[in-house]
Amino acid sequence: MNIVRFKRLSEKAIVPTYADPGSSGFDFYAISNQILPVGGSCIVGTGLALEIPANYEIQARGRSGLAFNNDILAHFGTIDESYRGEVKIKLWNLGNKPYAITTGQRVAQGVLAPVDKAIFLEEFDLSRTVRGENGLGSSGE
DSSP states (O other), X not given: OOOOEEEESSTTOXXXXXXXXXXXXXXXXXXXXXXXXXXXXXXXXXXXXXXXXXTEEEEEEOOHHHHHHHOEEEOOEXXXXXXXXXXXXXEEEOSSSOEEEOTTOEEEEEEEEEXXXXXXXXXXXXXXXXXXXXXXXXXXX
16 A cells, blocks of 8 residues: 645645545545536646646546536646645536536545556567557447
């Protein structure tokens, strides 16, 4: 288990929590009320800054309940270990009615994930594969 240190930037900030011991993602909570218009987006503050362990990232992801029940999607993104600003979540309303976000509501989840750094080597030629240079639709779908 890893320690993620945090700083409250707002008195309304709620410490991220796991819904149950088997959850892979922890919940981020909104610190303000907002109306998410039909077809629109908004940025929701969490009131938290995080200190992520070296060689890790936090992947910001949507909550399945918001997506399936209300057509609210969260931007999938990476919070880098070097970032110390407020964690903010961008939400989109794909539904057919405005959606009210309330203070203290779970708006997204985060997953702490290891990051393996790459070393890039320039080559004259690359190994061949069956797919080769075929792009989108190359598998027939």
